[in-house]
Amino acid sequence: MAKIKIGVLASGRGSNLQAIIDACGKKNSAAEVAVVISDRADSYALIRAKTRGIKAVFIDPASYASRKLHEKAIVKLLQQNKADLVCLAGYMRLLTGFIIGKFKNRILNIHPALLPAFPGAHGQKDALNYGVKVSGCTVHFVVEKMDFGPIIAQVPVLVAENDSVETLAGRILKQEHKLYPKVIELFAKGKLQVKGRRVNIKN
């Protein structure tokens, strides 16, 4: 069976991108990374991709007159590379309805908290400050409302007595690196079924 092609959008160091690339490199993986796109020239994700011979492109938001035009350039590149699936991996821009409409139920994101708790850019810190004893990570489909789309998978992570933001974030990140490739594999094998807000995983 042909592998599905993934386009990854990343802004930062790209550790989840690395986990995805590594998983796609395994025998029998049903997916491959076709292109990595960043909105930051200095994103380490671009280097990770190039190191593995994957096309890596910086698309500068400052070069476009509007968010939509920036997204149009992204969509064009995704389509040129025949992306079946878009994975956000630390991509720090909110997507508009334009790109979401082009890839309906085909954009995934990973979030470092058990949504709907602690959405936003500081999921680990917010969880710790709130004083929860269980946090975790979430992979979900992307909709226009931030961190709100149908949840595909979650893994709980226990907060330790003396956790700092860094230690908690580190343990959550370990789970992210396992969870994201698993969900991508399920998507690639056509096992995800969205019914309203609930996502069923077919056997």
Add this chain to the structure above:
Amino acid sequence: MAKIKIGVLASGRGSNLQAIIDACGKKNSAAEVAVVISDRADSYALIRAKTRGIKAVFIDPASYASRKLHEKAIVKLLQQNKADLVCLAGYMRLLTGFIIGKFKNRILNIHPALLPAFPGAHGQKDALNYGVKVSGCTVHFVVEKMDFGPIIAQVPVLVAENDSVETLAGRILKQEHKLYPKVIELFAKGKLQVKGRRVNIKN
């Protein structure tokens, strides 16, 4: 060491009350249930208490001109029975600042979700409808804002593919029955330390 005395407030069937009573009956338990108070004459919690020879009192909200007067009657009964700790166990009334002030950081509640997610009276159903893959239960100190007080302990419960509200609620309830007595024991042994929103458990 003398056992601490617990006053339990319940409105319903009292399964968490039963778990507390059973745990308090074990050798070396540091707590005992001194009185069970219900706002409903037909609460099965009253029968559970009487069956074990524990004082069980229905305090009828309809007999009091205000919430505060109703709570005054409750506080009086708790004090007469020398309650060190108040445990809400399916008590379906919001407490006011009056009773909370009388038992500052000495009122516990258990909630069938991982707070701050899914507060309110339908934690299990709301979680299922939202489509989360991980829910659980939470024991927290009670403050005036509902389901908002400092979190003492949480246990995650995985949502199964074909869960109904009933099956999910049943698995969460099993964890509640283990968690609540554990937290009461920690409280009784003076191991809980509240720092702002965070609760530390002393060794």
